[in-house]
Amino acid sequence: MIRFENVTKVYDQNVRPALDDVSLEIDRGEFAFLVGASGSGKSTFLRLVLKEDRATSGAVYVAGQNVAKISSWRVPRLRRGIGVVFQDFRLLPQKNVFANVAFAMQVIGKSRSVIRDTVPEVLKTVGLEGKEHRMPHELSGGEQQRVAIARAVVNRPGILLADEPTGNLDPTTSMGIMGVLDKINQNGTTVVMATHDDDIVNEMRKRVVELKNGVVIRDEAKALYTSMIPIVGQSRRLKDASGREDPPPSPEDQGLHPGEEQR
Amino acid sequence: MRLAFILGEIGSGLRRNLSMVVSVILVTFVSLTFVGAAGMLQLQINQMKGYWYDKVQVAIFLCSDGSTAAGCAGGPVTPEQQESIKTLLQSPAVAQYINDFQFESKDEAYKHFKDQFSNSPIVDSVTPDQLPASFRINMKDPQKYQIISETFSSQPGVETVIDQRQLLERLFSAMNAASLVAVSIAGVMIVCAILLIATTIRLSAFSRRRETGIMRLVGASKTVIQLPFILEGVIAAVIGAALASGTLWAVAHFFLGEYLSKQYPDTAFISPGQTLILAPALLILGGSLAGLSSLLTLRRYLRV
Ligand SMILES: Nc1ncnc2c1ncn2[C@@H]1O[C@H](COP(=O)(O)OP(=O)(O)OP(=O)(O)O)[C@@H](O)[C@H]1O
Ligand SMILES: [Mg+2]
Numbered sequence: 001m002i003r004f005e006n007v008t009k010v011y012d013q014n015v016r017p018a019l020d021d022v023s024l025e026i027d028r029g030e031f032a033f034l035v036g037a038s039g040s041g042k043s044t045f046l047r048l049v050l051k052e053d054r055a056t057s058g059a060v061y062v063a064g065q066n067v068a069k070i071s072s073w074r075v076p077r078l079r080r081g082i083g084v085v086f087q088d089f090r091l092l093p094q095k096n097v098f099a100n101v102a103f104a105m106q107v108i109g110k111s112r113s114v115i116r117d118t119v120p121e122v123l124k125t126v127g128l129e130g131k132e133h134r135m136p137h138e139l140s141g142g143e144q145q146r147v148a149i150a151r152a153v154v155n156r157p158g159i160l161l162a163d164e165p166t167g168n169l170d171p172t173t174s175m176g177i178m179g180v181l182d183k184i185n186q187n188g189t190t191v192v193m194a195t196h197d198d199d200i201v202n203e204m205r206k207r208v209v210e211l212k213n214g215v216v217i218r219d220e221a222k223a224l225y226t227s228m229i230p231i232v233g234q235s236r237r238l239k240d241a242s243g244r245e246d247p248p249p250s251p252e253d254q255g256l257h258p259g260e261e262q263r
Numbered sequence: 264m265r266l267a268f269i270l271g272e273i274g275s276g277l278r279r280n281l282s283m284v285v286s287v288i289l290v291t292f293v294s295l296t297f298v299g300a301a302g303m304l305q306l307q308i309n310q311m312k313g314y315w316y317d318k319v320q321v322a323i324f325l326c327s328d329g330s331t332a333a334g335c336a337g338g339p340v341t342p343e344q345q346e347s348i349k350t351l352l353q354s355p356a357v358a359q360y361i362n363d364f365q366f367e368s369k370d371e372a373y374k375h376f377k378d379q380f381s382n383s384p385i386v387d388s389v390t391p392d393q394l395p396a397s398f399r400i401n402m403k404d405p406q407k408y409q410i411i412s413e414t415f416s417s418q419p420g421v422e423t424v425i426d427q428r429q430l431l432e433r434l435f436s437a438m439n440a441a442s443l444v445a446v447s448i449a450g451v452m453i454v455c456a457i458l459l460i461a462t463t464i465r466l467s468a469f470s471r472r473r474e475t476g477i478m479r480l481v482g483a484s485k486t487v488i489q490l491p492f493i494l495e496g497v498i499a500a501v502i503g504a505a506l507a508s509g510t511l512w513a514v515a516h517f518f519l520g521e522y523l524s525k526q527y528p529d530t531a532f533i534s535p536g537q538t539l540i541l542a543p544a545l546l547i548l549g550g551s552l553a554g555l556s557s558l559l560t561l562r563r564y565l566r567v
Contacts, residue, residue, distance in 0.1 A: 050480075073484075073485065076482040076483060076484045076485070077482060078482070079479070079480060079481065079482035080481065080482030081482075082482075083481075084480050090473065090476070090477060092473060092474060092477070103474075103477065103481075104477070104481040106265070106268045107265075107268065107478045107481060107483035107487055107488075108481065108482055108483055108484075108487075109265040109487075151477075151481070152481075155481065155482070
């Protein structure tokens with residue numbers, strides 16, 4: 001469903017690449033975690049899938065299509081096939097739950113009757129039945145994230161990308177969200193989730209792709225957040241090779257989610 | 264559905280940015296009024312040129328019933344006098360200065376008069392026999408008017424010889440200068456309008472960046488994302504253009520029609536209806552300027 005072939009992404013010539021020669025395939029219907037320290041390139045990976053940015057070299061395939069070859073007027077069609085969820089929910093504050101989800105259908109021209117039928121169904125899937133008329137500020141963080149997930153999947157995308165969707169939530173609420181994502185995955189949607197949350201990864205036992213300084217250092221099925229195989233030596237070598245320390249996690253990193261600045 | 268959605272977006276955009284939208288309306292209104300004023304002056308010049316202006320330079324008016332000029336002491340022109348004037352015009356001495364000439368009978372004069380003064384109440388009070396017949400002369404060299412005037416003024420049956428073009432030319436050059444000033448002011452105002460529209464659209468895009476960001480992520484097309492912004496600017500500018508058209512119409516109706524035409528009954532003024540020719544041009548000009556400047560602004564400030 002998603003295939004990276006020797007993908008390198010350089011934002012700034014003077015800094016090491018955000019992604020460095022990444023080759024990776026995620027199959028249809030798979031559930032994969034992207035883990036790694038802050039600045040390791042997780043969000044960059046997701047941005048490349050969305051064609052928010054273009055790879056400096058290498059090729060990104062989504063649903064068999066090389067995204068570099070998609071002309072700009074067909075990018076919307078690519079994005080209709082991909083749902084996205086972020087740490088900060090990004091709901092429209094002046095619209096209620098129903099309207100927030102319906103918005104994603106309105107803007108791609110779905111008819112009123114289809115919207116009326118589909119939205120309640122999706123809200124039920126994410127566990128929000130009966131809360132259609134609440135405003136976002138009347139919801140808990142977990143509920144807001146469920147609305148965001150409902151909006152991301154209401155057009156039935158084949159892929160769901162989640163960038164730290166549980167980053168603002170407590171462990172119990174996070175597990176609830178994971179239940180929703182798992183359910184969506186069970187329905188056949190490919191899910192890729194970038195996360196720092198070790199409890200969740202350990203609990204789910206799904207495929208784990210670990211990035212470090214833009215390099216894939218681990219790709220294991222049914223894995224844990226930290227590998228059982230010692231990789232300390234390997235990462236030390238990588239660090240030495242790049243000649244740089246990990247950038248310390250900083251609040252600015254939060255600003256690097258796809259496209260936030262541009263809007 | 265999508266149309267309803269776009270219309271809703273436009274409505275909320277206009278409401279959210281009300282003060283900016285009002286200023287866009289006013290600036291386009293003022294600038295297009297100046298453009299329209301220049302257009303009106305040109306229409307007025309055309310109106311005053313009448314039937315003969317572009318064809319001839321000099322008119323020899325013949326005596327008619329009411330003529331009081333010294334040359335008309337013998338009453339209206341006789342067919343013999345008219346014939347001898349014509350012969351003189353064809354004689355080599357005169358013919359070397361003129362390209363050709365035409366005779367305008369009283370009836371033809373009345374017809375041309377009616378066309379030119381169609382907007383004026385004066386038409387109803389004039390009859391064909393009040394208007395003089397005339398010879399209309401197209402000069403080889405318009406500067407040689409003096410020769411024609413000297414030759415014909417003293418001829419029996421000639422009331423007066425007029426260099427029509429020279430009379431009007433001075434007035435027209437003043438009016439042309441005025442329309443040039445109007446166009447220059449309009450130019451400056453249009454630059455203001457374009458910049459203001461760009462700023463308004465930029466603010467609008469900024470205040471709705473959440474919505475547009477989500478639209479982008481869920482795969483809304485470029486059209487759906489951009490059209491509300493573009494139409495917002497276009498609608499404001501078109502309202503301004505409509506106000507400008509209305510103002511021009513009002514000027515033609517109340518100032519020219521009701522006031523000036525009473526002060527100067529012997530001048531042909533344009534009718535309010537004629538100013539409406541300018542309206543579509545103003546609407547298209549306003550709309551396309553706004554559309555273009557919004558489009559360019561969005562290219563920079565709204566990623567899609
Ligand atoms: N738009 C950008 N312009 C320049 N550099 C960028 C940009 N986006 C990301 N980077 C850089 O690329 C590297 C990878 O960033 P990325 O956001 O992919 O990391 P991440 O793994 O998502 O981190 P986090 O866990 O903190 O979200 C970082 O060093 C970052 O500084
Ligand atoms: Mg990130």
